[in-house]
Amino acid sequence: MKKHLFLIYSLLTIAQLNAQLPNSDVWLFSYTNKLEKYTFSNGTNISSHQGYDNQPSFSKDGNLLLYTSERDSLQTDIFCYSINKGTKISKFQTKVSEYSPEFFTSLNNYFSAVVVEEDSSQRLWIYDLSCNDANCKKSELAFPAVKNVAYSRWLNDSIVFLSLLPEPMTLYIANRKTKVIEKCASNINRSMAIYHQKNNTAFLYTQLQSDSTFAIQALNTSGTQVPNFKPIKMIEGSLDFSTDKLGHIFMASGTKLFIWTIGKSKEWTEVGNFASEGLHKITRISISPDGKHIAIVDNPK
Numbered sequence: 183m184k185k186h187l188f189l190i191y192s193l194l195t196i197a198q199l200n201a202q203l204p205n206s207d208v209w210l211f212s213y214t215n216k217l218e219k220y221t222f223s224n225g226t227n228i229s230s231h232q233g234y235d236n237q238p239s240f241s242k243d244g245n246l247l248l249y250t251s252e253r254d255s256l257q258t259d260i261f262c263y264s265i266n267k268g269t270k271i272s273k274f275q276t277k278v279s280e281y282s283p284e285f286f287t288s289l290n291n292y293f294s295a296v297v298v299e300e301d302s303s304q305r306l307w308i309y310d311l312s313c314n315d316a317n318c319k320k321s322e323l324a325f326p327a328v329k330n331v332a333y334s335r336w337l338n339d340s341i342v343f344l345s346l347l348p349e350p351m352t353l354y355i356a357n358r359k360t361k362v363i364e365k366c367a368s369n370i371n372r373s374m375a376i377y378h379q380k381n382n383t384a385f386l387y388t389q390l391q392s393d394s395t396f397a398i399q400a401l402n403t404s405g406t407q408v409p410n411f412k413p414i415k416m417i418e419g420s421l422d423f424s425t426d427k428l429g430h431i432f433m434a435s436g437t438k439l440f441i442w443t444i445g446k447s448k449e450w451t452e453v454g455n456f457a458s459e460g461l462h463k464i465t466r467i468s469i470s471p472d473g474k475h476i477a478i479v480d481n482p483k
Contacts, residue, residue: 203234203258208249209461209478210265215428220441220453222476228263228270236479237466239293241285244472246271248283248293260295262311265475274309286336294324294342296331303329306344325356325363335374335385337403343385345370353387355405366405371396373422377444379429384408386425388416398423398431414442417450424467434464434478456480 208229211222229235234252241247247263260274260283274280280295291311298304306324313321325331330347337343340358343366345351353367369390377384377400385401397413416423416433417440423433431442433450437457440450456464456478466479 203252205232205482206234206236206465207231207480207482208235208238208247209456209459209480210247210263211476211478212474213476215426215473220439222454222456225456225459226268229261234258237282238468238477238479239282239284240468240470240475240477241290242288242471243290244470244474246285246290247468247475247477248285249477250281250283260293260309265470272311274311280307282333284334284336286342287339294334294336296334304331304347305329306331306334306342324358325361328356328363333372333374335376337376337383337385341403343374343387343401343405345372345374345387350390355401364405366401367399371421375423375425375431377425377429377431378427379444384411386423386431388421388423389413396421414444422466424469426469427471427473432467432469432476434467436463437461439464439467439478 207227210226210228212224213220213222235249237250239248245265249261250258251261252258257279258281260280261270262272264271278300279298282296283293285293293311294306294308296304297307307321308324309321331344332347332351333345335343342356344354344356346354350369353370354363355366356363367389371388374387377386383403386398388396389399391397396416399413400408400411402408417435420433420435423431425431429444433440437455438452439454441453442450461480462483463481464478465481468477
C-alpha cells in the first residue's frame with residue numbers, strides 16, 4: 183500500500199492511504215510592473231481538475247511550469263504545462279508519489295522532486311522530463327543517504343538547500359559534487375526562495391520566532407547568516423512567499439497579493455486582489471524568472 187505525504191498548510195507528515203489532500207487549483211496570470219504598479223491579466227486555471235493541484239515551479243526560461251497533481255486518489259504525479267502552447271505537454275507518472283518539483287538547471291528537461299518511496303522514505307530524486315517511463319534509467323538520487331527530505335530549493339546545478347523532517351524541520355545546505363551536507367538552521371517552515379538583486383544573491387527561508395510567529399530570514403550562498411539582515415515578519419495566517427528578479431518578496435492573504443522590497447519596505451504593500459477572478463484563498467506563489475508570469479495556488483471553499 184502506498185502512503186502519502188499529507189500537506190495541511192503548515193504541516194508535512196506521512197499519512198495512510200485514505201488521507202484526503204486539500205482541494206487546490208493552479209492558476210497562471212500574466213503580469214506587468216510599471217513604476218511599481220502591477221497589472222495582472224489572462225488568468226487561467228491550468229490544472230482544471232477537482233482535487234489536489236499544487237506546488238508550481240517555473241523553468242529557468244519561464245516557458246514551462248511544473249506542478250503536483252493527485253489524479254487517481256492513490257498517489258501524486260508531476261505534470262508539466264507549456265505556457266507558449268497553453269496546454270499540458272507531459273505527465274510524469276511513476277509507481278510512487280512525487281512532490282515539490284523544481285527545475286534546477288538552465289536546461290528545461292531536468293528537474294528534481296521529493297519522492298515518497300514504498301518504504302515511506304522521502305528522498306530527493308532527479309529526473310529527465312523527456313523520459314516519463316517509471317523505469318527510466320536517467321533518474322537518479324541526489325543524496326541517497328538522506329531519507330527524510332520535506333522540501334528543497336536549488337541555488338545552482340550543484341548546491342541545494344534541504345528542509346528535513348521530523349518537525350520542527352531543520353535546514354541543511356548540500357553539495358552534489360562534494361557530497362558535503364551541513365546544518366544551517368532549526369525550527370523552519372516550508373517556504374524557501376532564492377533572492378537575486380543586482381550582484382546580490384541570498385537564500386530566504388521561514389523560521390519560527392520566540393513569539394510563535396514566523397519571519398523570513400536570509401542566508402548567504404555558503405549557508406551562513408547574512409550580517410545585519412532584519413527578519414521580515416510574515417503576514418498573519420500566511421506561510422508562503424516567492425521572489426521576483428527585481429528583489430521583491432510576494433505573499434498573499436485571502437485573495438490579496440502583497441509585496442515587500444528588502445532594504446526599502448517598512449510594511450507589506452497590496453498590489454492585487456484576485457477575488458474578481460473567482461479565487462478564494464491564495465497559498466503558494468511562484469514567479470517566473472523572466473518576470474512575465476505568476477502562478478498562484480488557490481484553495482477553493
